[in-house]
Amino acid sequence: MARAAVSRRLTWRVATVVAARWETPSARTLVLDIPEWPGHLAGQHLDIRLTAEDGYQAQRSYSIASAWPGDGPVEISVQRLEDGEVSPYLTDVVEPGDQIEVRGPVGGWFVWRDTATAPVLLLAGGSGVVPLMAMIRARSLAGGRQPFRLIYSVRTPEDALYAEELRRRGREDSGLDVRFVWTRKAPDDWPHPPKRIDVATVNTYGWPPDFQPDCFVCGPTTFVETAADMLVALGHDPKRIRTERFGGA
Amino acid sequence: MSIISRGFGGRRRESPPDLPPGQYLAHDFPVLSAGPTPRIPLDRWHFTIVTETGEKHTWDWKQFTALPAEEITVDIHCVTKWSKLGTTWKGVAIDTLFEEVESAADYVMAHSYGGYTTNVPLEDLLDGKAWIAYEYDGEPLHPEHGGPARLLIPHLYFWKSAKWVDGFRMMHEDEPGFWEDAGYHMYGDPWREQRYHGD
Ligand SMILES: Cc1cc2nc3c(=O)[nH]c(=O)nc-3n(C[C@H](O)[C@H](O)[C@H](O)COP(=O)(O)OP(=O)(O)OC[C@H]3O[C@@H](n4cnc5c(N)ncnc54)[C@H](O)[C@@H]3O)c2cc1C
Numbered sequence: 001m002a003r004a005a006v007s008r009r010l011t012w013r014v015a016t017v018v019a020a021r022w023e024t025p026s027a028r029t030l031v032l033d034i035p036e037w038p039g040h041l042a043g044q045h046l047d048i049r050l051t052a053e054d055g056y057q058a059q060r061s062y063s064i065a066s067a068w069p070g071d072g073p074v075e076i077s078v079q080r081l082e083d084g085e086v087s088p089y090l091t092d093v094v095e096p097g098d099q100i101e102v103r104g105p106v107g108g109w110f111v112w113r114d115t116a117t118a119p120v121l122l123l124a125g126g127s128g129v130v131p132l133m134a135m136i137r138a139r140s141l142a143g144g145r146q147p148f149r150l151i152y153s154v155r156t157p158e159d160a161l162y163a164e165e166l167r168r169r170g171r172e173d174s175g176l177d178v179r180f181v182w183t184r185k186a187p188d189d190w191p192h193p194p195k196r197i198d199v200a201t202v203n204t205y206g207w208p209p210d211f212q213p214d215c216f217v218c219g220p221t222t223f224v225e226t227a228a229d230m231l232v233a234l235g236h237d238p239k240r241i242r243t244e245r246f247g248g249a
Numbered sequence: 250m251s252i253i254s255r256g257f258g259g260r261r262r263e264s265p266p267d268l269p270p271g272q273y274l275a276h277d278f279p280v281l282s283a284g285p286t287p288r289i290p291l292d293r294w295h296f297t298i299v300t301e302t303g304e305k306h307t308w309d310w311k312q313f314t315a316l317p318a319e320e321i322t323v324d325i326h327c328v329t330k331w332s333k334l335g336t337t338w339k340g341v342a343i344d345t346l347f348e349e350v351e352s353a354a355d356y357v358m359a360h361s362y363g364g365y366t367t368n369v370p371l372e373d374l375l376d377g378k379a380w381i382a383y384e385y386d387g388e389p390l391h392p393e394h395g396g397p398a399r400l401l402i403p404h405l406y407f408w409k410s411a412k413w414v415d416g417f418r419m420m421h422e423d424e425p426g427f428w429e430d431a432g433y434h435m436y437g438d439p440w441r442e443q444r445y446h447g448d
Contacts, residue, residue: 059271099254107432229286
């Protein structure tokens with residue numbers, strides 16, 4: 001494993017929610033204005049701390065969805081877990097104008113730098129697409145030409161985050177291919193029945209191992225385990241496979 | 250100091266008093282690692298301690314599992330905030346390994362198959378505080394959880410309990426390992442919430 005970077009004291013900052021939008025009926029993007037944000041790399045996350053009136057606190061991690069143009073706000077996308085403590089608050093309660101505490105950016109391993117030249121294979125399961133979207137956006141922001149492929153496994157078309165932007169970028173960002181895998185329900189005009197991601201899909205829509213792509217796999221634990229095992233079985237160098245697990249089954 | 254989050258009550262699930270601050274009780278066993286799960290055949294497995302003078306002590310699987318082993322029941326705490334109470338392991342105490350090793354160095358870099366590293370003061374590994382575990386809940390340790398063998402240091406955050414561990418390198422000075430180099434705390438005491446550098 002290569003050495004990562006970033007060793008710096010992380011302080012809590014007060015972020016202001018400046019906008020919010022629904023990505024799907026259960027996932028919402030929050031646009032955060034964070035004073036003196038030091039900038040971030042695609043793939044890093046931030047921690048959010050919530051405090052109740054009596055001082056009770058909860059902390060959770062959220063991947064940063066947006067690329068960093070050098071100023072401007074930072075976006076996260078939160079998937080509501082019905083019985084969760086923090087995510088329903090961020091999807092259903094927080095409104096523009098509210099303040100929350102954040103610290104970051106955190107993480108120096110699951111990151112893509114726009115100076116990298118290797119082909120990139122992104123494998124996303126559910127809300128695991130968030131940090132991978134940041135990579136796609138960072139590539140676009142830098143005017144990058146690195147060959148990128150995203151395979152995005154998601155239950156139904158209604159559950160796909162950033163679906164429209166991904167389709168648009170798939171057409172417009174040259175060298176970016178986007179492939180959806182529907183696990184429960186496919187769109188009406190989809191030629192295949194719904195299925196889980198399998199070796200054939202990764203083989204067909206990913207890069208061959210001899211292209212030596214950098215692979216980023218993110219999603220629920222079982223998705224990451226399965227997808228990373230497939231990459232290894234197909235002959236990808238384990239050292240080029242980076243994973244991030246969002247917990248959950 | 251903290252600002253109040255309007256409308257946030259928290260879910261406050263019953264939280265046993267023996268949990269470090271900010272932790273919640275997990276009922277499953279979450280998996281976190283930086284890459285795919287290495288699968289190491291037992292006939293190729295080795296564990297090696299390299300001292301500060303370059304002296305090597307190596308155990309293969311047969312030699313290792315022939316060492317006296319202990320049953321350990323401990324609480325474990327992950328930096329991503331889940332804890333599990335009363336987990337049961339079987340493994341070899343680090344004290345047992347150091348009966349054969351001569352070292353004056355104060356720090357250990359634990360190394361793993363797959364390239365992961367993490368640093369720990371030697372005194373945090375001795376006196377019955379840490380083990381190389383190869384069974385969990387009476388079963389051989391599953392590769393996802395670090396099998397064939399992982400370090401087990403229950404009193405530190407679980408990223409210190411290196412999965413797929415294959416050796417120690419003794420160091421006179423503390424050096425950051427893999428996550429420590431990426432901004433995580435050099436020591437990682439869950440009771441003092443030492444998550445990141447500077448905490
Ligand atoms: C690096 C990283 C990046 C992440 N990025 C994102 C992201 O971009 N978007 C995103 O949506 N999420 C992301 N996550 C996940 C996120 O941090 C939260 O875990 C998620 O939002 C759920 O939090 P919650 O408070 O709503 O649920 P929690 O209250 O933490 O509950 C999670 C699950 O555990 C169960 N549970 C928790 N406590 C108990 C208990 N005491 N008893 C019984 N069951 C319990 C709940 O039933 C629920 O199913 C990321 C996680 C990590 C580690």
